[in-house]
Amino acid sequence: xxxxxxxxxxxxxxxxxxxxxxxxxxxxxxxxxxxxxxxxxxxxxxxxxxxxxxxxxxxxxxxxxxxxxxxxxxxxxxxxxxxxxxxxxxxxxxxxxxxxxxxxxxxxxxxxxxxxxxxxxxxxxxxxxxxxxxxxxxxxxxxxxxxxxxxxxxxxxxxxxxxxxxxxxxxxxxxxxxxxxxxxxxxxxxxxxxxxxxxxxxxxxxxxxxxxxxxxxxxxxxxxxxxxxxxxxxxxxxxxxxxxx
Amino acid sequence: xxxxxxxxxxxxxxxxxxxxxxxxxxxxxxxxxxxxxxxxxxxxxxxxxxxxxxxxxxxxxxxxxxxxxxxxxxxxxxxxxxxxxxxxxxxxxxxxxxxxxxxxxxxxxxxxxxxxxxxxxxxxxxxxxxxxxxxxxxxxxxxxxxxxxxxxxxxxxxxxxxxxxxxxxxxxxxxxxxxxxxxxxxxxxxxxxxxxxxxxxxxxxxxxxxxxxxxxxxxxxxxxxxxxxxxxxxxxxxxxxxxxxxxxxxxxxxxxxxxxxxxxxxxxxxxxxxxxxxxxxxxxxxxxxxxxxxxxxxxxxxxxxxxxxxxxxxxxxxxxxxxxxxxxxxxxxxxxxxxxxxxxxxxxxxxx
Numbered sequence: 001x002x003x004x005x006x007x008x009x010x011x012x013x014x015x016x017x018x019x020x021x022x023x024x025x026x027x028x029x030x031x032x033x034x035x036x037x038x039x040x041x042x043x044x045x046x047x048x049x050x051x052x053x054x055x056x057x058x059x060x061x062x063x064x065x066x067x068x069x070x071x072x073x074x075x076x077x078x079x080x081x082x083x084x085x086x087x088x089x090x091x092x093x094x095x096x097x098x099x100x101x102x103x104x105x106x107x108x109x110x111x112x113x114x115x116x117x118x119x120x121x122x123x124x125x126x127x128x129x130x131x132x133x134x135x136x137x138x139x140x141x142x143x144x145x146x147x148x149x150x151x152x153x154x155x156x157x158x159x160x161x162x163x164x165x166x167x168x169x170x171x172x173x174x175x176x177x178x179x180x181x182x183x184x185x186x187x188x189x190x191x192x193x194x195x196x197x198x199x200x201x202x203x204x205x206x207x208x209x210x211x212x213x214x215x216x217x218x219x220x221x222x223x224x225x226x227x228x229x230x231x232x233x234x235x236x237x238x239x240x241x242x243x244x245x
Numbered sequence: 246x247x248x249x250x251x252x253x254x255x256x257x258x259x260x261x262x263x264x265x266x267x268x269x270x271x272x273x274x275x276x277x278x279x280x281x282x283x284x285x286x287x288x289x290x291x292x293x294x295x296x297x298x299x300x301x302x303x304x305x306x307x308x309x310x311x312x313x314x315x316x317x318x319x320x321x322x323x324x325x326x327x328x329x330x331x332x333x334x335x336x337x338x339x340x341x342x343x344x345x346x347x348x349x350x351x352x353x354x355x356x357x358x359x360x361x362x363x364x365x366x367x368x369x370x371x372x373x374x375x376x377x378x379x380x381x382x383x384x385x386x387x388x389x390x391x392x393x394x395x396x397x398x399x400x401x402x403x404x405x406x407x408x409x410x411x412x413x414x415x416x417x418x419x420x421x422x423x424x425x426x427x428x429x430x431x432x433x434x435x436x437x438x439x440x441x442x443x444x445x446x447x448x449x450x451x452x453x454x455x456x457x458x459x460x461x462x463x464x465x466x467x468x469x470x471x472x473x474x475x476x477x478x479x480x481x482x483x484x485x486x487x488x489x490x491x492x493x494x495x496x497x498x499x500x501x502x503x504x505x506x507x508x509x510x511x512x513x514x515x516x517x518x519x520x521x522x523x524x525x526x527x528x529x530x531x532x533x534x535x536x537x538x539x540x541x542x543x544x545x546x547x548x549x550x551x552x553x554x555x556x557x558x559x560x561x562x563x564x565x566x567x568x569x570x571x572x573x574x575x576x577x578x579x580x581x582x583x584x585x586x587x588x589x590x591x592x593x594x595x596x597x
Contacts, residue, residue, distance in 0.1 A: 009420075011421040011474070012420055015423055018428070033516065034516045057512060057513050057516045080415075080416050097416075098417060098420035099416065099419045100420075
């Protein structure tokens with residue numbers, strides 16, 4: 001069994017290593033200082049289990065996990081993230097509150113051994129969606145651009161477009177794909193600035209220059225960058241409400 | 246900040262009615278001397294409208310300048326001067342209108358003394374009303390600030406542990422101690438000592454509200470030592486104090502939250518080594534402190550509007566010094582700089 005420890009504090013990693021020494025079947029293949037190293041290490045080693053801190057430089061633990069296609073089993077380690085703890089409590093994903101005891105640590109590992117991997121992956125996914133709603137994350141979107149990781153402040157988003165299993169994010173810096181649903185973004189983005197105007201489109205309302213009627217019951221939103229996007233009947237109702245027209 | 250008395254609607258109504266009554270009274274009085282209505286009405290209007298203008302001038306002037314001492318002398322002199330100017334204006338204008346009426350010219354000359362007395366009384370009254378108004382307002386503003394400062398102290402006491410000692414910091418430090426306890430028990434013991442000293446220092450500061458920079462930096466040092474155990478070589482600090490700045494005074498526990506903010510900001514915004522620079526110096530007799538940390542313009546949204554923790558510090562400074570410009574932040578070349586200025590006048594009288 002392979003494990004990776006991702007935490008920006010060396011002492012915090014050392015205590016996980018120390019507790020793991022009682023589990024000879026698990027080998028720590030790498031320790032990582034931050035989420036960027038974490039992603040590389042996971043792709044390289046394909047570990048069975050990762051220990052993941054939440055508050056880390058640049059991208060946090062949740063954002064890192066989102067960028068991994070088939071995430072391994074995760075045990076979160078965290079000190080005091082009120083919002084995160086709430087998310088954990090409502091999803092069956094194990095977490096260790098720092099400082100944690102050897103007993104508590106062993107219990108988490110036993111639970112991991114007994115879990116059904118598929119169910120665990122589903123629960124982790126739900127947790128990540130819940131974490132996206134938290135104040136620490138809802139003002140930015142983290143995406144992978146080839147091998148690079150890009151942090152997009154939401155103010156730079158022009159509009160989002162549904163693209164099969166992905167969402168295409170059009171920004172001032174180009175387009176990026178993210179493996180999420182339109183519903184996820186509709187829920188997490190600030191609703192004063194982002195409106196789902198159509199089944200396939202969410203737009204940044206700051207960029208609307210005008211709204212033209214188009215066929216029966218539908219409209220076209222013209223953005224200041226020249227793009228025209230269809231507005232459905234219900235989308236138009238939402239727009240009217242937010243723009244106060 | 247203080248509203249001038251002339252903007253209060255009650256004042257406007259009574260002011261207007263007051264002058265209408267006077268215009269009427271003066272018209273009657275002058276008619277009773279046998280002048281026709283053109284003369285009496287013109288005289289009354291010119292006199293009273295100019296006088297009303299003089300009164301407004303006096304109160305509005307007080308908005309911009311009100312002496313702290315000798316306020317009554319100031320009122321007396323302004324009233325005399327303004328009345329004299331008013332009288333001169335009235336006389337000149339009425340003279341132009343009715344210079345061909347010898348009866349009225351004589352009347353005007355003879356009534357100058359009584360007119361001056363009336364003008365002086367009116368402007369004097371108005372000045373006193375203005376003085377009372379502004380004194381009252383100032384008093385109210387001062388009371389409000391004092392009340393808020395007291396409330397703030399109370400709140401601060403209640404939420405002190407929460408504010409000064411971020412739970413995050415506390416639990417992570419305990420986790421580091423837990424890790425050290427297994428491998429390096431001596432170091433663990435040392436860190437427990439540091440943490441205790443820091444906690445004790447924070448709790449003790451309740452009673453004396455102001456400390457010297459030297460004391461504050463000592464307390465800050467305890468905090469930084471603990472953070473350095475946690476983050477190891479990633480966290481570097483540099484403290485520079487020039488001249489006699491370390492003897493100057495500042496509100497206690499002011500610097501640590503600012504530095505904590507800088508560390509959090511710096512460490513979570515970059516994966517590299519982080520250098521936190523703290524500089525202190527004296528300028529214009531005041532204490533100047535700057536705290537500099539690196540940050541990444543492109544991703545700083547992560548830390549929610551650059552320096553959320555600074556809001557309460559700015560508020561505290563406002564309540565103590567009634568100034569909003571004592572904490573200023575600036576972003577330059579991927580550095581985030583917090584400038585703090587601590588006026589020293591509070592400490593001059595009870596300096597030891």
